[in-house]
Amino acid sequence: MSKRKAREVARSGDAPPVTPSSVHAKVDTVRAVLDSAGSVLPAERLSVARATAARAEARLELSLSHTTVALAGTTGSGKSSMFNAFTSLDRSPVGVLRPTTAEAYACVWGDREGGEALLDWLGVQPRRRFTRESALDGDDEVGLRGMVLMDLPDVDSIQPAHRAEVDRLLDLVDVVVWVTDPQKYADLVVHDGYLRRMSGQRGGFIVALNQTDRLLPANLPQVAADLRRLLDEGDLADIPLVATSATGEVPGPVPAVVKPRTTFRAKPAPGRLGPLAASGAGIAGFTGIRQLRELLEPAVVGRRAVLDRLDIDLSIAIDELRELYAGPPAAVSPSVLIEALMKAGGSRERIAAAVDQYAQHTASGLPKPWLVAVLEAAVAHVPELPSALDRAGDRANAFDKGSGWRKAFGSVVPGVGKRNQEGRDRRVRAEYARVAEDLVIGPVRDVVTAYTAGRAALADI
Numbered sequence: 001m002s003k004r005k006a007r008e009v010a011r012s013g014d015a016p017p018v019t020p021s022s023v024h025a026k027v028d029t030v031r032a033v034l035d036s037a038g039s040v041l042p043a044e045r046l047s048v049a050r051a052t053a054a055r056a057e058a059r060l061e062l063s064l065s066h067t068t069v070a071l072a073g074t075t076g077s078g079k080s081s082m083f084n085a086f087t088s089l090d091r092s093p094v095g096v097l098r099p100t101t102a103e104a105y106a107c108v109w110g111d112r113e114g115g116e117a118l119l120d121w122l123g124v125q126p127r128r129r130f131t132r133e134s135a136l137d138g139d140d141e142v143g144l145r146g147m148v149l150m151d152l153p154d155v156d157s158i159q160p161a162h163r164a165e166v167d168r169l170l171d172l173v174d175v176v177v178w179v180t181d182p183q184k185y186a187d188l189v190v191h192d193g194y195l196r197r198m199s200g201q202r203g204g205f206i207v208a209l210n211q212t213d214r215l216l217p218a219n220l221p222q223v224a225a226d227l228r229r230l231l232d233e234g235d236l237a238d239i240p241l242v243a244t245s246a247t248g249e250v251p252g253p254v255p256a257v258v259k260p261r262t263t264f265r266a267k268p269a270p271g272r273l274g275p276l277a278a279s280g281a282g283i284a285g286f287t288g289i290r291q292l293r294e295l296l297e298p299a300v301v302g303r304r305a306v307l308d309r310l311d312i313d314l315s316i317a318i319d320e321l322r323e324l325y326a327g328p329p330a331a332v333s334p335s336v337l338i339e340a341l342m343k344a345g346g347s348r349e350r351i352a353a354a355v356d357q358y359a360q361h362t363a364s365g366l367p368k369p370w371l372v373a374v375l376e377a378a379v380a381h382v383p384e385l386p387s388a389l390d391r392a393g394d395r396a397n398a399f400d401k402g403s404g405w406r407k408a409f410g411s412v413v414p415g416v417g418k419r420n421q422e423g424r425d426r427r428v429r430a431e432y433a434r435v436a437e438d439l440v441i442g443p444v445r446d447v448v449t450a451y452t453a454g455r456a457a458l459a460d461i
């Protein structure tokens, strides 16, 4: 499933409800696959799944009643100003020309207690943490209780460390508000699918066209429509777009085009951040920051964004893992290999060819990484095989040598010689089977067993 598809399914009413236990079940699936495949496949094949599972486990340990919302975007779009507008604080430095936010700022609405561990995990410095909702605010801020708003460094910072910090945080937050402005939005959206990739990771993604107070009222609908078109063309038709001003009023009423165009078959679950909030009555209000807040509130109050985010992340990881487990393994009888080894007559080449053929048959139909793992397991001990088989033959012969009476008997009684030969063949076969088991069949079986275990885990979810 594509990330977009995963997001759409997660947002539509078709998806089963996401609960802490359904998310835990997905983590368990990923862990089961990692446990069985970890010692077989190259680490880089599993690194995304491993990181996703670790991130989900860590997040599930933390407060699920807090929703992290990041203000992200390019330099000067107004992230810090918007942070200040939201928090009614003037703590986040606002800069005209310089990228000033080196590290994230965060403001917790309501219960800071549970938020502290979350902010530790996010790596927000204690001196950059604030709390909203003082007694003075009364119930005004109730709708945002549980929100952890973050002002991120600029994604286009000239400082690589700042960009790395943004990427790190974007991997962890639940909702992203992408802040852009009338001067720069075109560059942004056209940017090689960056927004699409990022929005694909979460159910909560909003684009804010900020600084609209700089536009003439007559130009706002035009600019908004243009940005909407770019988002739609960039495969972001289901992403809510909101017009804001961090420092003034949005000129004029909401252009209809600000609505996402996608129509969904089913309504999103109540409280889920998504098209209902974007295309419903709220959008007609078009009041900048308040409008944005209306989009955020359902996600924060419903406490769905966290689980949705984890669910999408894990679903994507699981779908990527599934690609590594397409098709059942071929059932190849070990006797095929043993016969071929017996016929090889001790020739190194023929022994190697017998193993190769056995491995190719066993691996046929497996996805490439597993195919490679089977072949590698099969050939790992090939250099030792000729001498091991030689010794196996000697053991079988030793049995014959030690029983002269059988030979003597066999030479005078019709039919006994033939039976002796059959017995000898059986003993050679048994000795060869033991060697083949130790050096080829066992190691191959271990890989196939790991493959089958992973498939079983994925079939269960």
Ligand SMILES: Nc1nc2c(ncn2[C@@H]2O[C@H](COP(=O)(O)OP(=O)(O)O)[C@@H](O)[C@H]2O)c(=O)[nH]1
Residues within 6 Å of the ligand: 073, 074, 075, 076, 077, 078, 079, 080, 081, 082, 093, 094, 095, 096, 099, 100, 101, 154, 210, 211, 212, 213, 214, 244, 245, 246, 247, 248
């Ligand atoms: N007119 C206007 N100016 C804004 C708005 N938002 C930010 N600014 C100004 O744009 C400049 C950059 O803002 P800042 O919040 O530092 O952007 P950041 O780099 O995204 O954090 C500052 O001079 C702000 O005062 C807005 O909505 N309207």
Ligand SMILES: [Mg+2]
Residues within 6 Å of the ligand: 079, 080, 081, 093, 094, 095, 100, 101, 152
């Ligand atoms: Mg800033």
